Amino acid sequence: MQRINESDKLKNILDSVRDFPPIPQTAFKVVKILENPDYHVTDLVYCVSKDMGLTTEILRLANSALYSPSSKISTIKQAITYLGMNTVKNLVISLSSKALFGSGNLRLLEQKLWEHSLTVAIGARLAALKVKPSLAEECFIIGLLHDLGQLILAKEVSSYETIVQDAYNKMLDLRQMENDTLGFDHTDVGGLALEKWGMPEHLTDVVRWHHQPDRSKYKDLAHLICFANNLTKSKLIGINNHHDTEKFQNSMKYLGIVPEDADELETALMDIYGKEKELFKI
Template sequence: MPMTPQELIQNLGDLPPLPQVATRVIRLSANADTSSDDLQAIIGTDQALSAQLLKVANSAMFGRVREVTTLTQAILTLGFSAARSVVLAASVKNLFSRGPAGVQERLLWEHALVTGLTGSSFCQAVDHPAAEEAFLAGLMHDIGKCVLSLKFPEGYSALLRRIQGEETEGLRLELDAFGFDHAMVGEALLRAWNIGDSIQSVVRWHHNPAQSPVEHQKIVALVALGNQVATDLQVGLDMPDALTRATHEALDILRLDDKTYQEYRTAALEALERDKGLIAEF
């Protein structure tokens, strides 16, 4: 009898840890009264995150003359929003290093980071209130690929090489090979972690936004557009034409015509250019 995604997660053994800091930051983001002190209190509980934040704050991107040595200085240097983004990215990145190290894992991570940043930009463009949530959802939209790589290192690595050279979605190849795809596996992992329903929906339906629950369709659509932009930039393993259907569905959900989409896309690319120093630090 074929294994289900839930059984795969239950039997994984080396289950990646729940990114608790990320979920705490998301909860903070939903609170209008959140302060820099609140963010500092969360970051201060994790030495690795603290070090990453200081590293980014001292990078050439911010042109500091004096070295940033404290979390307070780092948050002031980066700004509250950028500091939150660094924390979310750093807390999720380790999930992408659980499988065999190599070019594929690096490409998956870079694709996740660009998708998250771009999805967040689209959120801001349409005045959707969940920009930080979209960033985290974008970071995690392909997390199922990491699980498949961890569970089936040789078989999935070979399958990813096939996906990289074909102008079709890899979902069908995954279904044929394993009986489930990375979106199903990612949803099962996030459910095991008790991550919020909206992020679960993004992970499950980013290739099929129109099939997502109505209450989550906008954020799914926004991250799907981020996924398309990342793929257009050849960041990742998929071919751009493989996402055409998902992008059309996303535009329909958001009621965006092509002219408006291109304007938002240009703004997202400009934001990405500003963030390239941040991306380089990861």
């Protein structure tokens, strides 16, 4: 396929995608609260607690094997105390995105996307705890949002389900099929959506380059997501299981993850995946 420039690519996206979803309201409010240097924790507790669905998701995750609290966490205030303000903020933003899943007619596709996104988020967090602990929570939020572009395309482009089905049946690279058919791919769309939401640059950048981590300004984060993404695909979790061994090994090398570490991370990830089935439902 002939390479197209970025302005043509953007035009193709905007011609194909009629409506980008707005940032979920609770996430928007939380971001605004935290922008105020004089905010109080009670402001955050009040804001999140009004969203019962989101509160349930945060408490479910906080009590899961992912965080393994010593005693049950039953309120948002307890979650903030145990997990920290930044982690809860990230959970609010990323878990708010779950409202976008299961809201259309492609429920099976959306279920598979959510399952894959959450598994990548957990896998990236586990990998970061091993090699770059300070990036663990950022990895979780980016992992949940990394395939936002696929969700938008599924809702907005009528031919997308066929593209996904062909890629799945033939075990082909979905990104390549998207580019061949549409002239852009889901990383372009996801990055643009997060930009429209006003998300921080490191989120939009890593979502844009998680398949090409060496092109990212935030290579550590991008390689962690690339590693977790390919690990998850190798376990056949998601809508496209084209596992890129070369990229997987390249990210392992960059991060200093040896095969024994990768095996250990895979075991830990699949243990959580097996135990926390409720987390993976939309």
